Amino acid sequence: MAGTKDGNGNGGAKPVAQRLLATATKLFAEQGYDRTSVQEIVDAAGVTKGALYHYFGSKDDLLHEVYGRVLRLQQERLDHFADADAPVERRLRDAAADVVVTTIENLDDTKIFFRSMHHLGPEKDKQVRAERRRYHERFRALIEEGQRAGVFAAGIPADLVVDYHFGSVHHLGTWYREDGPLSPQQVADHLADLLLRALRP
Amino acid sequence: MAGTKDGNGNGGAKPVAQRLLATATKLFAEQGYDRTSVQEIVDAAGVTKGALYHYFGSKDDLLHEVYGRVLRLQQERLDHFADADAPVERRLRDAAADVVVTTIENLDDTKIFFRSMHHLGPEKDKQVRAERRRYHERFRALIEEGQRAGVFAAGIPADLVVDYHFGSVHHLGTWYREDGPLSPQQVADHLADLLLRALRP
Amino acid sequence: MAGTKDGNGNGGAKPVAQRLLATATKLFAEQGYDRTSVQEIVDAAGVTKGALYHYFGSKDDLLHEVYGRVLRLQQERLDHFADADAPVERRLRDAAADVVVTTIENLDDTKIFFRSMHHLGPEKDKQVRAERRRYHERFRALIEEGQRAGVFAAGIPADLVVDYHFGSVHHLGTWYREDGPLSPQQVADHLADLLLRALRP
Amino acid sequence: MAGTKDGNGNGGAKPVAQRLLATATKLFAEQGYDRTSVQEIVDAAGVTKGALYHYFGSKDDLLHEVYGRVLRLQQERLDHFADADAPVERRLRDAAADVVVTTIENLDDTKIFFRSMHHLGPEKDKQVRAERRRYHERFRALIEEGQRAGVFAAGIPADLVVDYHFGSVHHLGTWYREDGPLSPQQVADHLADLLLRALRP
DNA sequence: TATGAATGAGAGTTCATTCAT
DNA sequence: GATGAATGAACTCTCATTCAT
Numbered sequence: 001m002a003g004t005k006d007g008n009g010n011g012g013a014k015p016v017a018q019r020l021l022a023t024a025t026k027l028f029a030e031q032g033y034d035r036t037s038v039q040e041i042v043d044a045a046g047v048t049k050g051a052l053y054h055y056f057g058s059k060d061d062l063l064h065e066v067y068g069r070v071l072r073l074q075q076e077r078l079d080h081f082a083d084a085d086a087p088v089e090r091r092l093r094d095a096a097a098d099v100v101v102t103t104i105e106n107l108d109d110t111k112i113f114f115r116s117m118h119h120l121g122p123e124k125d126k127q128v129r130a131e132r133r134r135y136h137e138r139f140r141a142l143i144e145e146g147q148r149a150g151v152f153a154a155g156i157p158a159d160l161v162v163d164y165h166f167g168s169v170h171h172l173g174t175w176y177r178e179d180g181p182l183s184p185q186q187v188a189d190h191l192a193d194l195l196l197r198a199l200r201p
Numbered sequence: 202m203a204g205t206k207d208g209n210g211n212g213g214a215k216p217v218a219q220r221l222l223a224t225a226t227k228l229f230a231e232q233g234y235d236r237t238s239v240q241e242i243v244d245a246a247g248v249t250k251g252a253l254y255h256y257f258g259s260k261d262d263l264l265h266e267v268y269g270r271v272l273r274l275q276q277e278r279l280d281h282f283a284d285a286d287a288p289v290e291r292r293l294r295d296a297a298a299d300v301v302v303t304t305i306e307n308l309d310d311t312k313i314f315f316r317s318m319h320h321l322g323p324e325k326d327k328q329v330r331a332e333r334r335r336y337h338e339r340f341r342a343l344i345e346e347g348q349r350a351g352v353f354a355a356g357i358p359a360d361l362v363v364d365y366h367f368g369s370v371h372h373l374g375t376w377y378r379e380d381g382p383l384s385p386q387q388v389a390d391h392l393a394d395l396l397l398r399a400l401r402p
Numbered sequence: 403m404a405g406t407k408d409g410n411g412n413g414g415a416k417p418v419a420q421r422l423l424a425t426a427t428k429l430f431a432e433q434g435y436d437r438t439s440v441q442e443i444v445d446a447a448g449v450t451k452g453a454l455y456h457y458f459g460s461k462d463d464l465l466h467e468v469y470g471r472v473l474r475l476q477q478e479r480l481d482h483f484a485d486a487d488a489p490v491e492r493r494l495r496d497a498a499a500d501v502v503v504t505t506i507e508n509l510d511d512t513k514i515f516f517r518s519m520h521h522l523g524p525e526k527d528k529q530v531r532a533e534r535r536r537y538h539e540r541f542r543a544l545i546e547e548g549q550r551a552g553v554f555a556a557g558i559p560a561d562l563v564v565d566y567h568f569g570s571v572h573h574l575g576t577w578y579r580e581d582g583p584l585s586p587q588q589v590a591d592h593l594a595d596l597l598l599r600a601l602r603p
Numbered sequence: 604m605a606g607t608k609d610g611n612g613n614g615g616a617k618p619v620a621q622r623l624l625a626t627a628t629k630l631f632a633e634q635g636y637d638r639t640s641v642q643e644i645v646d647a648a649g650v651t652k653g654a655l656y657h658y659f660g661s662k663d664d665l666l667h668e669v670y671g672r673v674l675r676l677q678q679e680r681l682d683h684f685a686d687a688d689a690p691v692e693r694r695l696r697d698a699a700a701d702v703v704v705t706t707i708e709n710l711d712d713t714k715i716f717f718r719s720m721h722h723l724g725p726e727k728d729k730q731v732r733a734e735r736r737r738y739h740e741r742f743r744a745l746i747e748e749g750q751r752a753g754v755f756a757a758g759i760p761a762d763l764v765v766d767y768h769f770g771s772v773h774h775l776g777t778w779y780r781e782d783g784p785l786s787p788q789q790v791a792d793h794l795a796d797l798l799l800r801a802l803r804p
Numbered sequence: 805t806a807t808g809a810a811t812g813a814g815a816g817t818t819c820a821t822t823c824a825t
Numbered sequence: 826g827a828t829g830a831a832t833g834a835a836c837t838c839t840c841a842t843t844c845a846t
Contacts, residue, residue: 197399
């Protein structure tokens with residue numbers, strides 16, 4: 001009768017679907033999507049394959065869930081900072097720093113996202129690219145706004161600047177360690193600072 | 202060690218081993234290492250599996266050859282520019298621009314390198330990491346030299362600056378297109394410029 | 403307490419068991435028994451798996467219901483025509499034509515019957531074969547009666563004639579189309595006529 | 604050391620591909636295509652799954668090989684008898700009898716053919732239907748020729764007569780037993796006789 | 805040198821059935 | 826009566842690698 005499954009001998013308290021997704025995320029980030037077998041996922045989550053396929057249509061579906069989470073989160077946060085009532089330098093700095101913090105806080109998801117984008121089938125690929133582009137363009141608009149206002153250097157293609165900054169975000173998964181010398185916020189402040197300094201006229 | 206195996210009547214002009222490596226590189230870059238089967242490689246190269254296993258001990262060996270090529274090339278070029286007789290700003294700018302051009306000119310290799318590093322077994326991993334670190338440190342030394350000389354801003358951790366720049370290099374594989382509006386040299390100049398501007402005191 | 407299940411919010415008017423059987427029959431005929439999953443059946447019938455297993459012990463049970471229906475119906479009709487008070491030519495012609503019409507009118511059931519007989523387990527197989535044999539023998543008796551009476555050619559084994567005619571009945575599922583040029587009754591008349599002509603002395 | 608594989612402990616002397624096809628044919632005829640697993644086939648043939656997939660692209664491919672064999676054989680033989688230099692009654696009788704003998708001699712293949720036609724994918728289905736139609740039309744032409752010449756009854760649609768006869772051929776798989784009272788030739792003669800008698804004016 | 809048949813382990817997925825609710 | 830989450834076994838197919846020739 002109890003609504004939750006807490007306390008049964010099943011080895012995990014969380015609902016099965018959530019547990020599977022969390023487990024898959026961790027393993028995909030550690031080993032890569034292709035190197036992680038469905039069997040490993042279900043073993044680690046303490047269920048059987050049938051259970052996984054009850055909740056997810058395929059192994060790919062698990063990946064898409066992660067993608068969706070990352071894309072939604074980042075778009076929301078960018079919109080929030082870009083719409084703020086503040087000078088464009090402030091808005092760009094805040095947005096640039098926030099994406100760094102958010103990325104570090106969800107480093108597993110982000111690693112998977114950047115490493116596995118090429119696994120998408122054609123339709124899903126279209127869709128994800130469209131969402132990526134929307135994000136990219138919102139960011140670029142901020143830079144162009146500053147360039148028109150004369151507060152950012154005008155000689156550099158705004159598109160390239162976006163990729164410049166996102167390169168450093170993308171790269172975080174390669175080098176950032178939780179036990180390193182810098183907190184997420186410190187890394188974020190430094191990277192945002194580098195971006196703003198580079199844009200000084 | 203023998204450089205060439207020319208002279209067989211196999212139907213392709215290049216020596217078999219070279220043709221296999223080139224084919225594998227292309228396919229790995231397009232589809233990923235795990236998604237590319239040995240059968241695909243030998244079919245595309247116009248040879249049989251036996252031939253591949255005659256020249257390479259395993260599929261992994263092909264990957265390591267690519268790694269080796271990338272690492273050797275980039276280290277050589279960095280050493281060349283860092284050792285030049287010029288002010289540190291010049292040396293850093295040249296090195297930073299050159300790694301961009303070199304990366305774009307070998308984009309397939311670089312894509313494979315960044316995407317597949319996590320496939321390495323423990324021993325090979327150690328070795329590759331050591332070479333990467335050596336490269337990283339050489340680059341960092343340039344930045345620290347500039348900071349000590351007062352020509353670069355001192356408040357920013359030099360390590361972070363290296364990753365900042367390499368993020369944008371790493372990211373090239375994601376967005377750079379041969380038929381885009383910017384030539385490799387133009388992209389390189391812009392990215393080096395952004396780095397140097399960010400480092401202005 | 404209500405005899406019917408009309409009026410519940412379930413979306414279908416017929417009792418659940420009947421709806422399941424009708425749906426299963428249609429799908430088995432279209433796709434074959436093995437290619438039709440229990441999930442497909444319950445989805446198409448608008449119920450859940452639990453409901454199916456409440457009414458039927460197994461997927462095989464659904465098949466047996468179809469068999470039973472076909473066998474019972476055909477035996478009844480054959481008995482009816484064979485017992486009539488008419489010359490043997492008339493009785494055979496009527497029976498031969500009727501099985502054609504009845505088969506076409508229940509073409510789904512008949513397709514399933516002929517295609518899936520080999521799915522039966524040993525016990526059920528015995529039982530079905532026994533009923534088939536009874537039917538076959540009743541039909542054969544008519545032919546032998548005519549042969550003894552001298553109205554049918556005597557040189558042909560009666561068993562073979564039965565299989566000859568049933569071949570054409572069995573085959574109907576392969577070629578008969580509702581929208582073809584001949585009505586069920588026309589097909590039946592032609593096939594019965596062919597049989598009677600073949601039996602002319 | 605022996606060049607052939609005779610006498611090794613492998614369990615079979617024939618080339619692997621032939622052995623696989625023969626084994627699959629037998630099992631498909633006995634149990635049906637869907638009920639026969641690839642594992643059963645390779646176990647019975649004394650090889651491993653990899654070997655099967657080395658020679659055949661898929662389980663379906665095995666089926667298509669059987670189809671191809673049946674279609675080719677029957678078309679050749681029909682053409683042979685229909686093109687003969689003899690009165691039309693003779694040519695029809697010979698063709699009708701021959702298809703019976705050929706079917707019985709390849710009863711496994713024929714069972715599979717008739718039972719599994721609905722497993723074909725859309726493209727293969729088109730192709731097989733086209734070949735079937737060609738066969739059907741050749742046979743029908745013989746009947747129409749006889750009807751025009753006045754040696755066969757004219758009132759019966761020739762298409763229906765073809766299906767009438769092929770029904771009895773199709774049905775052979777259901778009842779014919781090697782150890783029954785009639786030889787293949789005897790069955791063939793009886794069935795051809797029934798057809799010709801039915802066609803008498 | 806080079807072949808390609810064959811292996812064997814494991815991949816992702818499906819499915820009839822059960823059972824606590 | 827009816828649900829649907831979960832099982833567990835079986836399914837087709839893939840693949841890196843080996844080895845007799």
